[in-house]
Amino acid sequence: MKIAAITGISPNVIAELKKGKPRTLELQSAHNIITLTDVLPGDHVFxxxxxxxxxxSGDPGIIVEVLSITINMKRMVEYIxxxxxxxxxxxxxxxxxxxxDNTIAKGVDGRYWAKPTVVDILPSAVFHAG
Incomplete structure (x- = not known):
């Protein structure tokens, strides 16, 4: 399964997300913003x-569901x-x-400038009895 990949996220943020509550992140890395231009609410991201x-290949990560996304530009003027x-x-x-869920990357595509980063991940092997 191929999904968009957000990289360089703090291990503390990932640990906080694993607790299950929705969290809002502000990303400023150009490669992550470029990747998010192809992501919509409801999509899954690695x-x-x-x-x-x-x-x-073989690197660990988590799968998250995107609840909302906003990309914006801020202008600042500094006078000296x-x-x-x-x-x-x-x-x-x-x-x-x-x-x-937790997952592992099988392969990585799109490490080029101005191209979204996509990761092929292992499918979940968790089954629920019911």
Missing amino acids: MTHIDLDDVC NPYYYEEKERMSARIQVKYV
């Missing part, structure tokens, strides 16, 4: 603490003395996610 350059000012733009993505 999250791992491993950096994009190091993600490979009356003759100098600097304008900055910062793009960020806010996503609210909920933990679904």
Whole structure:
């Protein structure tokens, strides 16, 4: 199963998500924002603490469900003395996610600039009796 991958997430954030409550994350890494441009609410996403350059087959992560997503641009103007000012733009993505399951990456696609990162994951082997 291939799904979008968000990389470089703090292990503390992943541990907090595993408790089961929805959490909102603000992401500013360009590669993660590019990946999120193809994600809609209701989609599943692979999250791992491993950096994009190091993600490979066999790396652990979690699957989360995206509850909401917002990508926006912030403009800031900084004045220094009356003759100098600097304008900055910062793009960020806010996503609210909920933990679904643990998983392992089987393969990684899209480590190229301006391409979403996609990971092939192992399907869950959890069965519920009922």
